Amino acid sequence: MEITGSLATIGYGLAAIGPGIGVGIIFGMGVQAIARQPEARGVLQTQMIFGFAVVEALAILGFVLALIQQ
Amino acid sequence: MNQQNDVSAGLHSAASEEGCHIFNTHGCGFQPPGTSLFFPEPYLDFGIPGTAGITKYFVVLTLALLISAGFWYFTTRNAKVVPSRGQSLAEMLVEFIRNQITRNTMGKEGDKYLPLMVTMFVFIFAMNIMGLIPIPGLQLPVTTSLAIPTMLALFVYVLWNGAGIRRNGVGGHLKAHLVPGGVPKPLLILVTPIEALSNFLIRPFTHALRLFAVMFAGHLLLAVFAAAGFYMFNPLTEMGAALGAVSVGYSALALIGFLVFTVFELFIMAVQAYVFVLLSSVYIGQAVEGAH
Numbered sequence: 001m002e003i004t005g006s007l008a009t010i011g012y013g014l015a016a017i018g019p020g021i022g023v024g025i026i027f028g029m030g031v032q033a034i035a036r037q038p039e040a041r042g043v044l045q046t047q048m049i050f051g052f053a054v055v056e057a058l059a060i061l062g063f064v065l066a067l068i069q070q
Numbered sequence: 071m072n073q074q075n076d077v078s079a080g081l082h083s084a085a086s087e088e089g090c091h092i093f094n095t096h097g098c099g100f101q102p103p104g105t106s107l108f109f110p111e112p113y114l115d116f117g118i119p120g121t122a123g124i125t126k127y128f129v130v131l132t133l134a135l136l137i138s139a140g141f142w143y144f145t146t147r148n149a150k151v152v153p154s155r156g157q158s159l160a161e162m163l164v165e166f167i168r169n170q171i172t173r174n175t176m177g178k179e180g181d182k183y184l185p186l187m188v189t190m191f192v193f194i195f196a197m198n199i200m201g202l203i204p205i206p207g208l209q210l211p212v213t214t215s216l217a218i219p220t221m222l223a224l225f226v227y228v229l230w231n232g233a234g235i236r237r238n239g240v241g242g243h244l245k246a247h248l249v250p251g252g253v254p255k256p257l258l259i260l261v262t263p264i265e266a267l268s269n270f271l272i273r274p275f276t277h278a279l280r281l282f283a284v285m286f287a288g289h290l291l292l293a294v295f296a297a298a299g300f301y302m303f304n305p306l307t308e309m310g311a312a313l314g315a316v317s318v319g320y321s322a323l324a325l326i327g328f329l330v331f332t333v334f335e336l337f338i339m340a341v342q343a344y345v346f347v348l349l350s351s352v353y354i355g356q357a358v359e360g361a362h
Binding site: 042043045046049050052053056057060061063064067 | 105169170171174175272276279280283284287344345348349352
């Protein structure tokens, strides 16, 4: 069997695993924290989105590398 | 394999000659939309090296600029103490950015940067939303051109470095970003280069790429759904009425997927504009705060 296509696509899939887990942990923990202390919601939400953006950067670098490898 | 090559060679000519749909008899396959979507032919090419001339992006960018300027003009031209409907919308937006972003990241001092942040949010959202407004031939998010997020990110980069140097001096600014508090002295040999790389080199890079890559991927996804729905719609196929009915069913599924992802895309566009402004605000806040 012969498979054609670009390995870069699989590379992007691998690069998305880590950030996927990370984003899940961030939002899971964030929701837990808000449930325990609803009055801290504003600060927690900002921190959650900030952490999400930082983790997501890894997936985005993978995406860009997958595209320029074509 | 050889046979497949013949089919795909025949397919290119067939696709250009007539409408290419599923269940056809001339061996025509699906051609997914590629990244050429984001490199439109220029309307006017001045032949200056390194420039693209006047392309679709230029026209859509002008439209987005008019939309964001028009939004502020029509909502705030008769500002009153008791706000009208449009004015209260604008006020809600400003208050949202103030309470959710600038106050949380910079404290009261952040109110100085509030006009910039609100302007940037509305402008980026207007540029993103151009990917969903169905103007024939001009439906393209402007932020899928890497140049636009890059310029915005560079502007923020200069701004937070300038603000940090003005407040803390060059030494204080560098110390705040190169020497994290609570790290033992010998470890600094390792930590300082990493901090320098992540704060001064990778930071503006990911700041621009985040907005670009998410909009790029989202627009490509919508294009694939639209093209697939069009490809699969073939009720008058030569292979019989039953397959024609199946093709309409497939096409309906693609349409549902397209609509669902359009709504999802709208959400992503707002989130990306929010994240871009939040990150700008966090960077400026960290620079102004200095070492601790």
